[in-house]
Amino acid sequence: MIKKRIYSPGPVDISPETALEMAKPVLHHRAPEFTPILKEVFEGLKYVFQTEGDVLLFASSGTGAMEGAVSNTLNPGDKAICVRGGKFGERWSQLVTTYGGVPVDLDVEWGQAVDPQAIADHLKEDSSIRAVLIQASETSTGVYHPVKEIADIVKGYDNTLMIVDGITAVGVMNIPTDEWSLDIVVGGSQKAWRLPPGLAFASVSEKAWNAVEKCTQPRYYFDWQKERKGIAKLSTAYTPAVSLIVGLRQVLREIREEGLESVFSRCASYAEATREAMKALGLGLFAPDSPSDALTAVLAPEGMDAQAIVKHLRVKYGVTIAGGQDHAKGKIFRLSHMGYLDALDMVTCVAAVEMTLRDLGHPVELGAGVRAAEEVLV
Amino acid sequence: MIKKRIYSPGPVDISPETALEMAKPVLHHRAPEFTPILKEVFEGLKYVFQTEGDVLLFASSGTGAMEGAVSNTLNPGDKAICVRGGKFGERWSQLVTTYGGVPVDLDVEWGQAVDPQAIADHLKEDSSIRAVLIQASETSTGVYHPVKEIADIVKGYDNTLMIVDGITAVGVMNIPTDEWSLDIVVGGSQKAWRLPPGLAFASVSEKAWNAVEKCTQPRYYFDWQKERKGIAKLSTAYTPAVSLIVGLRQVLREIREEGLESVFSRCASYAEATREAMKALGLGLFAPDSPSDALTAVLAPEGMDAQAIVKHLRVKYGVTIAGGQDHAKGKIFRLSHMGYLDALDMVTCVAAVEMTLRDLGHPVELGAGVRAAEEVLV
Numbered sequence: 096m097i098k099k100r101i102y103s104p105g106p107v108d109i110s111p112e113t114a115l116e117m118a119k120p121v122l123h124h125r126a127p128e129f130t131p132i133l134k135e136v137f138e139g140l141k142y143v144f145q146t147e148g149d150v151l152l153f154a155s156s157g158t159g160a161m162e163g164a165v166s167n168t169l170n171p172g173d174k175a176i177c178v179r180g181g182k183f184g185e186r187w188s189q190l191v192t193t194y195g196g197v198p199v200d201l202d203v204e205w206g207q208a209v210d211p212q213a214i215a216d217h218l219k220e221d222s223s224i225r226a227v228l229i230q231a232s233e234t235s236t237g238v239y240h241p242v243k244e245i246a247d248i249v250k251g252y253d254n255t256l257m258i259v260d261g262i263t264a265v266g267v268m269n270i271p272t273d274e275w276s277l278d279i280v281v282g283g284s285q286k287a288w289r290l291p292p293g294l295a296f297a298s299v300s301e302k303a304w305n306a307v308e309k310c311t312q313p314r315y316y317f318d319w320q321k322e323r324k325g326i327a328k329l330s331t332a333y334t335p336a337v338s339l340i341v342g343l344r345q346v347l348r349e350i351r352e353e354g355l356e357s358v359f360s361r362c363a364s365y366a367e368a369t370r371e372a373m374k375a376l377g378l379g380l381f382a383p384d385s386p387s388d389a390l391t392a393v394l395a396p397e398g399m400d401a402q403a404i405v406k407h408l409r410v411k412y413g414v415t416i417a418g419g420q421d422h423a424k425g426k427i428f429r430l431s432h433m434g435y436l437d438a439l440d441m442v443t444c445v446a447a448v449e450m451t452l453r454d455l456g457h458p459v460e461l462g463a464g465v466r467a468a469e470e471v472l473v
Numbered sequence: 474m475i476k477k478r479i480y481s482p483g484p485v486d487i488s489p490e491t492a493l494e495m496a497k498p499v500l501h502h503r504a505p506e507f508t509p510i511l512k513e514v515f516e517g518l519k520y521v522f523q524t525e526g527d528v529l530l531f532a533s534s535g536t537g538a539m540e541g542a543v544s545n546t547l548n549p550g551d552k553a554i555c556v557r558g559g560k561f562g563e564r565w566s567q568l569v570t571t572y573g574g575v576p577v578d579l580d581v582e583w584g585q586a587v588d589p590q591a592i593a594d595h596l597k598e599d600s601s602i603r604a605v606l607i608q609a610s611e612t613s614t615g616v617y618h619p620v621k622e623i624a625d626i627v628k629g630y631d632n633t634l635m636i637v638d639g640i641t642a643v644g645v646m647n648i649p650t651d652e653w654s655l656d657i658v659v660g661g662s663q664k665a666w667r668l669p670p671g672l673a674f675a676s677v678s679e680k681a682w683n684a685v686e687k688c689t690q691p692r693y694y695f696d697w698q699k700e701r702k703g704i705a706k707l708s709t710a711y712t713p714a715v716s717l718i719v720g721l722r723q724v725l726r727e728i729r730e731e732g733l734e735s736v737f738s739r740c741a742s743y744a745e746a747t748r749e750a751m752k753a754l755g756l757g758l759f760a761p762d763s764p765s766d767a768l769t770a771v772l773a774p775e776g777m778d779a780q781a782i783v784k785h786l787r788v789k790y791g792v793t794i795a796g797g798q799d800h801a802k803g804k805i806f807r808l809s810h811m812g813y814l815d816a817l818d819m820v821t822c823v824a825a826v827e828m829t830l831r832d833l834g835h836p837v838e839l840g841a842g843v844r845a846a847e848e849v850l851v
Binding site for chain 1: 477479481483484485486487492493495496497498499500501502503504505531532533534535536537540544567568571572573661663669670671690691692693694695711712713714715716717787793795
């Protein structure tokens with residue numbers, strides 16, 4: 096008997112309660128029964144995003160909301176700082192280029208966090224920069240970028256937006272949208288929201304709405320003004336993904352019941368436990384200095400292909416994790432702390448990793464990782 | 474006890490088998506377990522679209538695929554005939570305008586089908602027209618437009634694409650993509666595919682791919698070339714909606730088992746039964762001359778608000794149908810023949826309508842509609 100377990104940084108496991116909610120008969124999106132569901136969801140999204148502003152809801156992957164963040168705010172020729180410290184930072188830069196903007200690429204070594212001073216310098220030098228585009232948590236590297244520090248700089252510039260990809264950060268770490276003056280924060284359902292993929296979210300500040308009004312880019316499905324009008328009528332511009340939204344209501348109830356503080360500290364403890372476990376096994380961390388609490392990126396032992404670890408975990412133990420992407424492929428493996436996971440699940444994950452390392456011939460003391468994790472989790 | 478029944482032209486009811494498939498633990502979209510699922514789905518989509526070409530798959534509503542059909546093929550300044558005979562025909566025109574194209578609007582009275590000769594005349598007059606954009610089945614009116622006749626005209630023009638919104642047509646009526654030389658056909662999951670909303674499809678001919686290659690519009694999430702490359706690797710450009718795709722596999726198996734011919738004749742008989750039933754109740758049809766088999770749009774009795782019928786059905790009988798949209802609101806109600814429906818479900822729907830009419834004070838012979846429907850269905 097081999098059970099399937101998933102510790103990838105999205106998709107993540109979902110709760111049976113959520114699965115059952117989504118398996119209920121499909122509702123019509125314009126029927127009155129759906130209105131209170133949308134209302135509760137729009138309110139719950141504000142709670143998790145910690146904002147009084149609108150949080151838009153899309154039937155798409157997170158990339159769709161990232162595209163909207165660019166195509167609704169930046170005009171052709173507009174400059175935007177793109178923090179490129181991983182695959183998703185590169186996506187920001189590609190999006191700006193796609194829409195005829197001028198990306199000011201701030202390249203950061205994969206595994207490192209950006210230095211806020213570099214952003215301050217760029218903005219001081221060139222006040223025509225219209226946005227700073229960043230990941231809160233770079234899913235490809237496991238890095239947490241200093242969002243607050245950067246937002247503190249950006250808010251001094253009236254014509255510059257702070258746009259945050261929070262896809263693996265919102266609902267995991269404390270990213271208070273309003274308190275930190277974040278203009279756009281993007282999220283995706285298959286992450287902290289412990290849902291299947293297919294929903295994306297975006298919070299939008301008043302400063303950002305001003306830019307949206309002036310934006311001339313062509314857009315239709317990701318037309319944010321149309322969605323804003325939808326929210327005002329407790330509706331959506333186009334047919335929403337009703338089953339995922341019904342699941343989202345369930346998850347939002349669970350998050351509210353637990354409370355954001357508890358969610359954050361729980362994810363932080365899973366992350367710390369995993370980091371300590373990996374260190375106890377003699378493995379290096381890919382993002383040692385500024386790790387995200389959403390996932391831990393671990394360096395494979397010298398001379399061992401990280402993909403072999405990923406494969407062995409899957410085949411022998413039924414455990415799905417993620418390898419590295421692009422040039423990190425083969426070098427790292429990534430373990431998620433998001434989703435429908437409890438402390439014992441994290442212990443199980445560590446156990447599977449240490450057994451795998453031993454199976455693959457790497458000398459580890461079995462139980463050493465688990466012990467280190469338990470020390471954090473008790 | 475009031476059971477919930479849904480006869481709206483999307484979302485539709487889904488089978489318990491499909492609901493259970495989608496409730497299974499979430500798979501990782503890059504894990505090997507997902508590859509055979511995607512493979513089967515891509516093959517099944519080709520079967521239902523009746524094409525050897527690629528059928529792209531998106532996490533979005535159908536509108537996203539409609540947008541992609543425009544933003545991937547038409548350059549700014551390009552002219553495109555938009556058949557505007559309903560809300561969704563108007564959407565084509567809006568999309569062309571959004572992307573800087575020039576819509577050549579061919580306005581058709583709601584409830585009427587377009588005359589292919591009008592399209593032939595336009596194309597003869599102006600060979601710079603780059604596309605004809607049409608609905609196979611206009612969901613807002615219940616009209617079937619003569620797709621084959623129009624495609625026969627368009628295929629004579631090497632630089633003009635035949636772009637079909639088949640959202641409520643593919644999988645309901647025989648729309649053989651390749652045989653009829655349809656360049657783009659768009660579909661959506663909450664229709665004939667009897668899934669929740671959240672997936673969209675688009676078939677693309679080689680003629681259309683040539684236009685895609687020359688298209689300079691900005692696009693990222695709906696970048697069709699990127700998705701085409703994805704299909705070649707049995708993958709998707711961005712995180713796909715895995716739970717809906719697992720459901721889609723189940724539905725495609727059911728459709729293959731039944732066979733397309735049987736699906737089409739079954740839907741046709743539901744549509745005919747409903748039309749005969751409504752006539753037997755003394756009600757007029759909104760699209761009497763060229764009705765779609767996907768839905769029947771029915772005129773409310775003189776002096777009765779169609780929305781009152783919609784509401785009464787919902788409140789007293791638990792039956793969700795759709796009213797009219799935009800200027801047809803209050804005049805018509807719409808009954809779907811798509812989804813997880815059998816012949817007895819259609820009888821039930823007719824029974825609910827006749828009981829509702831009596832409840833609302835309209836003189837009907839109870840059972841007359843049901844009898845007429847049964848005559849067709851036996």
